[in-house]
Amino acid sequence: MTTTPDAAAAVRLPAQSVYQNRVADYWNTEANPVNLELGRIDGLYHHHYGVGEADWSVLDEPDPGLRRDRITAELHRLEHAQAELLTARLGPLSTADRVFDAGCGRGGGSVVAHLRYGCEADGVTISAKQAEFANEQARKRGIDDKVRYHHRNMLDTGLPTGAFAASWNNESTMYVELDLLFAEHARLLRRGGRYVVITGCYNDTYGRASREVSLINAHYICDIHPRSAYFRALARNRLVPVHVEDLTEVALPYWELRSRADHLVTGIEETFISAYRNGSFQYLLIAADRV
Numbered sequence: 001m002t003t004t005p006d007a008a009a010a011v012r013l014p015a016q017s018v019y020q021n022r023v024a025d026y027w028n029t030e031a032n033p034v035n036l037e038l039g040r041i042d043g044l045y046h047h048h049y050g051v052g053e054a055d056w057s058v059l060d061e062p063d064p065g066l067r068r069d070r071i072t073a074e075l076h077r078l079e080h081a082q083a084e085l086l087t088a089r090l091g092p093l094s095t096a097d098r099v100f101d102a103g104c105g106r107g108g109g110s111v112v113a114h115l116r117y118g119c120e121a122d123g124v125t126i127s128a129k130q131a132e133f134a135n136e137q138a139r140k141r142g143i144d145d146k147v148r149y150h151h152r153n154m155l156d157t158g159l160p161t162g163a164f165a166a167s168w169n170n171e172s173t174m175y176v177e178l179d180l181l182f183a184e185h186a187r188l189l190r191r192g193g194r195y196v197v198i199t200g201c202y203n204d205t206y207g208r209a210s211r212e213v214s215l216i217n218a219h220y221i222c223d224i225h226p227r228s229a230y231f232r233a234l235a236r237n238r239l240v241p242v243h244v245e246d247l248t249e250v251a252l253p254y255w256e257l258r259s260r261a262d263h264l265v266t267g268i269e270e271t272f273i274s275a276y277r278n279g280s281f282q283y284l285l286i287a288a289d290r291v
């Protein structure tokens with residue numbers, strides 16, 4: 001078979017797939033109070049879930065306005081604790097180091113890493129709106145010379161090879177093929193660099209994805225991977241696990257509190273709670289070394 005230049009042009013892939021356009025549309029228009037009101041508290045915008053025991057006394061607050069504020073602050077505290085948990089696994093790092101935040105959302109994770117280590121950070125999101133928002137936050141904080149956000153595909157970032165001491169995905173791996181993603185992390189990380197992921201995954205011991213997992217996929221337009229897929233794809237891409245932590249139990253208080261926050265619920269809360277409780281879904285942290 002010969003391939004003429006014309007034929008090659010005819011089958012050229014779009015820069016972004018139809019699916020990726022959908023994901024970008026979702027995040028470009030997303031304005032859930034749970035993603036905005038929590039971040040307004042201290043300018044750290046997290047679009048992931050929380051970990052740790054909740055202060056349930058916030059539910060007993062008699063003043064309705066104050067009750068709302070206290071619940072919002074408590075959920076933010078739990079989300080922030082999750083970001084700190086991930087960030088602690090990236091180090092040790094110095095001010096000379098550079099880190100890569102894959103699927104960075106409105107940017108909270110990169111700021112947390114910079115505040116902890118003084119390192120430079122590059123965040124990448126497929127949503128132009130999110131990148132713009134995150135860069136504005138970095139400008140307001142006066143750290144835009146150290147923390148930058150890019151509207152790019154995390155599978156093909158164009159960032160320099162071997163330039164990063166650490167990289168991570170915080171709840172963004174369910175949008176992509178793991179082999180393509182980990183190949184890009186392995187390219188960007190220097191030898192001995194650290195990769196960390198926190199993700200929901202479906203539990204292989206349960207079997208195929210449960211109804212709850214399918215509902216979560218439909219809600220977020222994502223495709224949750226089985227736990228086994230992570231370890232296979234890491235091994236294929238020079239990423240060797242050094243620490244694995246099942247966060248399922250410690251994620252439940254966040255969801256239980258959120259399900260009672262009438263001003264913040266998105267409708268997916270009960271599904272997460274039953275998926276975690278029935279064992280079909282797990283919340284996992286994996287830290288790996290780039291060899």
Ligand code: SAH
Nearest residue numbers: 046047103104105125126153154170172175
């Ligand atoms: N890590 C962030 C946001 C998680 S939400 C946080 O912890 O707050 C999921 C993010 O993945 C969104 O920002 C979305 O734009 C991003 N994303 C999904 N597919 C992507 C892709 N192919 N390339 C870059 N970002 C992507």
